[in-house]
Amino acid sequence: MTDATIDYAAVFQGLPGMVALLTPDLVYADANEEFLRMSGRTREQVVGRFLFDVFPDNPNDPAATGMRNLETSLRRVVATGERDTMALQRYDVESTTRPGQWEERYWSPVNTPLLDPDGKVVLLVHRVEEVTELIRARGRSGGRTRVLEAELYTRARELQEVNERLRGAHAREREVALALQEAMLPTSRQSTGHQIAVRYRPAVGSLNVCGDWYDVVDLVGGNRIGVSVGDVVGHGLAAAGVMGQLRSALTATSRVADGPAQALDVLGRYAHVVDGAESATVVTTFVDFDDYTVTYSSAGHPPPVLVRPDGSVEFLDRATDPPLDARPDPMPRPQAGTTFTPGTTLALYTDGLIERRHEDIDRGLVRLADSLVRHRNRDPEALADAVLLELLPPGGATDDTALIIVRL
Template identity: 65%
Template sequence: MNASGIDYAAVFQALPGAVLLLTPEFEIADANEALLRRAGRERHQLIGRVLFDVFPDNPGDPDATGTRNLRASLERVLATGAPDTMALQRYDVEAPGRPGVFEERYWSPVNAPVLDADGRVRLIVHRVEEVTGIVRAAAGDRDGDRQRMAAELYTRAQELQGANERLRRAHAREQEVALALQEAMLPAPPPVGHHRAAVRYRPATGALHVCGDWYDLAELSGDRMAVAVGDVVGHGLSAACVMGQLRSALSAAARVVVGPARALEVLGIYARSVDGAESTTAVQTVVDWTTHTITYSSAGHPPPALLHTDGTVELLDRATDPPLGARPEHVDRPEARVAFDEGAVLVLYTDGLIERRREDIDVGLGRLTAALTRHRAADAESLADALLAELLPPGGATDDAALVIVRL
């Protein structure tokens, strides 16, 4: 029982549909009574064993595809963190007590993830409805039309599954192109004057999670450097293309206008003409080593962090405005300035580094602050690696993460 007074274990066992709970390694963690009845198995024969060891394909049927199709569906759930509904499947089951004897069975499966607080797949709910009787009844009916309809239903289901597989392959090719484009536009930065920075980019876990995060560093007149990060809403090739346009526009603006606020104003005007640029967030900073100051402005982006030499961390959040395109008319953006001592560290990042599902952003900012304090003596490259190792979920993030570190 829990605080609500509902015994969910009893509910699980009473479900009329057949359900398995699988680990990310496809081991059977639990099975309800309906599943045990339909499979003709005892609980001890299933729990702790790999699904495909318990229910293998019929070795006497060279055309059997049940195992392959089900594994592909489960792997999609792990990769995307989203439910996957399968087409009608023929998946024969070994007869209870008769090793090597397989019974023809038809199933309608759905696989759904159970996510933890970090968005990782903790369990997979595998629900199946057996439709063997319906298929056999239709196929055995004396009415030839109904028999043909049953055969056509199964054929169409297999065709649909093939079409879905082709669509997934096409989507995967798009993802490869987007990654290549993103890598080409986000190379390791060359030294800016005598100053060096560490940059990192980590795509989200899953083949279809290519986003529009970017970073940019530019040398300005005098002993100054412009450092920016941004995040385009969306995924895939279109988001990567929008990212490239906005990154180039902001980089150019930072070189010709006075101050980060004006650079973001120019970017906002330009973004109005770019499809898909709405609600993009970005932050622009200018580091001036002559005056030992950082000037900054943010368009709805998480605040940069300034790690001072005494180990304290200051979040640069005194010049934050809405994302690009959030206002119908132009409004001057705010700008703020902060002083730094030699040896301080400036950290810019995108929300994938700190945000978690169902968690307040302040919790993520607290993790970032604590990690910076712990690793304050590290050089820029080591600090970048430490932040990624500590702040990204062990199973991979559900959003991209870009990171720039400059030791001042």
Template identity: 60%
Template sequence: MVPHIDYKAVFTATPSPYLVLAPDLMIVDVNESYLRATGRSRQDLVGQYLFAAFPDNPADPDADGVRNLGASLDRVLRSREPDTMAVQKYDIPVASRPGVFEERWWSPINTPVLGPDGQVAWIIHRVEDVTAFVLSRPQGGAGGGRKAMEAELYARARELQRLNEELRQAHGRERQVAVTLQEAMLHSPDLVRHPNVAVRYLPAVGSLNVCGDWYDVVDLPGECFAVAVGDVVGHGLAAATVMGMLRSALSAAVRALHEPARSLEVLGLYARSVEGAVATTAVKAVIDPSRHRITYSSAGHPPPVLLHHDGACTMLDRATDPPLGARPEHVPRPQAALPYTPGDTLVLYTDGLVERRGEDIDAGLDRLTDALARYALLSPDRLADALLARLEVAGGARDDIALIVVRL
């Protein structure tokens, strides 16, 4: 017979310091060893945002604990794999002396706990306090075994600190490359001819400032023009590279075919030959100002919204098909059309604007339409900024965001 194991008791008694974090990095549990290591009580920590409980030392201009730990936790959330960090200097506030920080060195590992849906439900943040080994200098004389061990640990910790600094500098260079790449790939030459179109791109918090979301504006023969947004799975330079390829392909397809559904069919066929492109979502809309008509098609993407004068909203959800490459065989994609009244506003966006972890997307769509109704009379530029602020993503979110606002 397998004995019953009280895992709560095991967690409480284990000698290693442990925190349990929710995906939004709120502290939901802590064991006794962690409380002893940090000089805190459960009341001090449980229910607190991790980086509010343990901010960077404001007196240390080189403090990078929040940034490095935040990056590790972000990797865990995205990859759903454990992430082991190098030895990290992360000073902590002295509980009995407000405003005073104590130098501490930690060896952390962050491990995801997956829920039934395969997504990260919790993160176990385990640390070992190695401050004594890092700060103690080896002394000469007897006791050579222990002193030699301490000397080796000290040397390794300092070497890891040096490597961390080199990685930080490399990250800065990579970030600059990413920014330049992003600006080049999201450039829409035709946009300058549309003063009533506003676009926004916000990278995911903690990313290299470039990800897999895109927007595009393309002029077509006559007065017609096309707008599109898309979302490649993943983050970073790899996703951005795929994004650039798909964005260019869709732009070329709509210039040749003029129809959104046929353009997405071509893109779907192309995506099968591009590594990392499968499961991309996109929506394309062609606007005909002479007929006051919008024609659109969607590949698994959240529906665009048509905002009317009176604040009412119409979802463009009658031509939605699976994401690119989701079907084993080629099938023609659906297409729908609807009229608009001059002065209406068309809004296209990626899921980072409306999706929130642990929440049904309908709640996010309701927030979006409520915000649109509230700000219906604003100009496209002001409306775009008001939407980001109202939906609390003006400073970025866990996912990147692309947004197009078109005053028709």
């Protein structure tokens, strides 16, 4: 028997457990027969409806947390693309034969993402096992078993509350880190007279901020600017501190360096004495608006992209070297250059924009180039928004993302 001869729709309906398919917006796309039978709902009452319209919390129980816990789990799966196995949940269900009457029910849910080839979550497999009768049977046995069951449920509730407090603490730390990020990263206003859009998107999940950075600086002599992006290994406040040191050093070095290669050469020597700067990546470009040239050098970073007015694309990948402090004995960095015509778009970014799990990086580069070409006639602000919308997962990426768009 081959895949072509298997009726997977029939297999889904015949699964022995309760399984439903949800969209990333938590709307029922389908539910198997066992799910409908055990929940006491018809297909018309479920499919096409928002999950919590079908199964709200018990309004008679002010302490009910089932809906909140389930939504938190599902949103986490959408954001991270990772499976989530939940603790035992009490989630009461309204009786189908006695409206207004709520039945005490216990469930063991598992939520799993279904990904498309680009790594985007397109559906959620929501599998639940009802354990109400098991809880009641053990309760009827009385004595120590009933006490243990009560303790089990109490401990599960306590664990959920602890996790929520930890997430709250992480959220506060995240706010601090984001404030630090905003204080240390420049805005497009720092380089006047040019159309520049900058974007920074922190990773979803725990803190996961401040690993990526960017810089736009006016260069000495002529109508020139330096545009750079970098990525520090790690996340959090420690990475933010390293990022700030490297960005400041590159800003100062770029103003006096003969070119981007010399700027990165000096930065690499400085990174050697900065704890946490090992294997950081960075690419810097010097744009000369008088000569219509871009010179560049990369220390292990994904290549910048030039999109010309006619839609042709050039990846600036002819001067790539290992990351900062990767060599025990530093060597001069390579440098390359190219020309541009007015109206050309230059894009620099970090790997969070293009990399996806279980996918070759070339696919991400193709997606980026395609998006830049299709939206090349938009102003840089609108272009940056369009690229992020198309390339980042709906719930956010699992890595930080920095993006700079410059209209040359």
